[in-house]
Amino acid sequence: MRIGIIGTGNMAEALGGQWARAGHEILVGGRDPARAGALAARIGARPGTLADSARFGDATLLALPYDAVLPVLDAVGELRGRILVDCTNAIGPGPTLTTGEGGGLTLTTGEGGGPTLTTGEGPGAARRIAAATGARVVKAFNHVTPAVWSRTPPVFADGPLSVPLCGDDEEALALVATLAKDMGCAPLVTGPLAHADLLEAATAFLIGLWHSGHDPRTLLPPPAAMGG
DSSP states (O other), rough: OEEEEEEHHHHHHHHHHHHHHHOEEEEOOOOSSEEEEEEHHHHEEEEOOOOOOHHHHTTEESSHHHHHHHHHHHHHOOTTOOOOEEEEOOEOOOEEEEEEEGEEEEEEEEEEETTTTTTTTTTOOHHHHHHHOEEEEESSSSSSSHHHHHHHHHHHHEEOOEEEEESOOOOHHHHHHHHHTTTOOOOEEEGGGGGHHHHHHHEEEEEEEEHHTTOGGGGGGGGGGGGO
């Protein structure tokens, strides 16, 4: 498969490196050509321009800070019908989650707190990207850190890491599911693109827990204990 990557940061390196090792042809484009060239050399890919990577091959990964995504996509031009993989998180400072007396959790507002969605009450990041471009957007790979995606493979004691996928196009979902499998992960289609709003909000919540020193896995019992 041939995959373009827009971005030169940690997510671009982690995911692009995995796909290159799996035998996919990767083209990296960034706002800084020197950084794009250096990343391409590290992961065994080819460098190119932003416009090149936006249209290269079968799909393009958006691995930019969310605030930069729409301006960059607007600059590269027409992307209607293109498969775009959105791994961004539109988050900013928000409430801090701390443990109060008796073990209860307390929210404290103020600068430097835990993350909150910068998209507010409107459509989430993935839906905004789809509306702005007319592309076939799949939300994926946004829920854990680049350090996890860099594991070869991302498999733990309980088995392969699941990758939630949200999208409206079956062909696009199948392509991204293949990319997840090729990393050693288990793709999990969780609904249409509208459900990406829920995934983005859940990720912001999980990040807040992690940064507060809490283990999100303790929130849920084993499935067998959930009842009918």
